[in-house]
Amino acid sequence: MKTFVCIKYVPDTSEAEVKVNAAGDGVDSSRFSFDINDADNYAVEESVLIKEARGGSVTVVSIGPKESEVMIRMALAKGCDDAIRIEDRRIAAHDPLLVAKVLAAAIRGGGEFDLVLTGCMAADDGQMATGVALAEELGVAHAAMVKKVEVLDGKVKAYRELEGGLMEVVEIKLPAVLTIQTGINEPRYAPIRGIREAQKKELRVAGLDDLGVDAGAVDAGASGIVLEKLYIPEVVSKAEVIEGEPEEKAAKLAAILVKGGLV
């Protein structure tokens, strides 16, 4: 099994308050820690579990800054074999279709593959589109929101989590792309020896030119989306203080509840 796992470096909103940068087009990262996107963490674990069960290798692919190498090394420490970090200022990173093009180029550059895993959703922009678009770019089948995987010979059985707790089971031919849902497994902690070994594993850095991608096809000009503004909505709290005698208050409150459809 040759597996690729695509991971994204996102702000960790659990540790600090999110602030928008001065330009209004990104998150202020100065006081913020970034880490692997939650769902991607499960994708990494799943890729390593598949490798442990079926043999083969796992390559990590990520588009991100130099600082994201710590995150990539963590995936290597948990058992992935090598990695490509793509960094190129020209990539329109807010557009999942173009991001998918870049990821696809990196994966195709790695030769034959059986499986590509991504998280089902990125915690920062929440588009849920990259994995599916990636399948399209690679011209292979996909299953999204996968909560359980069984790898068979030449195909994979994917259990998809649908609304209302429904499970859909699909069998797809390999190669395929699966977008992994959180909770599919229990991500391991990297053992210290794994961290040691990860230092020796190959982490290649590539730009668009190295990948043979025409910048004009994936830059802001190629994107159908313009990121206008990022802002934190003002929190407005509206409270209505009901005045009057107890009976009057009760009557007013009841009227409000009925009107609001709450009773």
Added chain:
Amino acid sequence: MDFTLSEAQQLIKQTVREFARKELAPIAAGLDREARFPQEIIEKMARLDLFALPYSEAYGGTGDGCLAYAIAVEEISRACASTGITYAAHCSIGTDPIYLFGTEAQKQRWVVPCARGEILAAFGLTEPEAGSDAGGTRTTAVLEGDRWVINGVKCFITNATRAGVAVITAVTEPGRGTAGISAFIVPTATPGFRVSPPYDKLGLRASDTAEIIMEDVRIPAENILGKPGEGFKQFMRVLDGGRISIGALSLGIAQACLDAALDYARERIQFGRPISKFQAIQFKLADMAMAVELSRLAVYKAAWLKDQGLPFTREASMAKLFASETAVRAALDAVQIFGGYGYMKEYPVERYLRDAKLMVIGEGTSEIQRLVIARELGC
């Protein structure tokens, strides 16, 4: 000068933090309440190779060194200081003496299983009559043929009940003072080696502290560490390293106090606003954050010096003193910020306070640290 942690150190910090937050933090209050030693956590830590951190690969370690280890102690203690002291005592006073002064055979026999976390180690220095004045050891060791015969009592020994091996100091040449003290590797299964029931402690209640009683404990002659008479010099060096551990442990507790106090101050509303908006509370938090940061610098620097093979006695002592007093102060202030809730077992800060107090006592009290620093200054 470069203050950035190496990539490996950052990964270790992240891994241990995540482990501590998910596996340890949720059970820490219960462990304290029940005074239960978390054997399952120790096994998980062993699987993560945490006990291997400070040791070289030749002896079952990962070769990451003292700084990486100090970071691990900090992160573990941030969630559970009891587990922090189990870990710290095992590595830096239990295993380190053998790692530092053992023969090749002793290191293979004992450091390797300790680094793998297969057995726990303890260090028996303190005695009822020899605390701060650890040179006043009464325990004796007499060579009879090919055996050392040890008799004596050690008190307040961390990991005593759980340990597979204990390093014990004893007088081998009476009348020679500190030059007559030697250190021994004592397998705890040796006949005559007993431990008391565990102490009922103020804090660190989930750690194992007991008395060791040795009555005609016979160990092979080769179980002496180094040469006869070197024990005092050896444990002075061991304690230098141990102080980095206690500094790191203190730092973890102080950080936990800051985390809890800051969260609480932002949420607790009095007089119509969060108490974090009152300057009196802000100043406490600012002082706490500053002291935590400075403790971290001091502890990491001492650990870094040790990793570089540079002298670190003075820095280790300063780091231990500063970080431990910071932990106590931070815990007191955290309780204060929590008000009445802080006094209740339902909230974690009263535990932090009880745990923090050991930091200014163990491995040399604050008074003793000041003596060490003054001696280093040439007083």
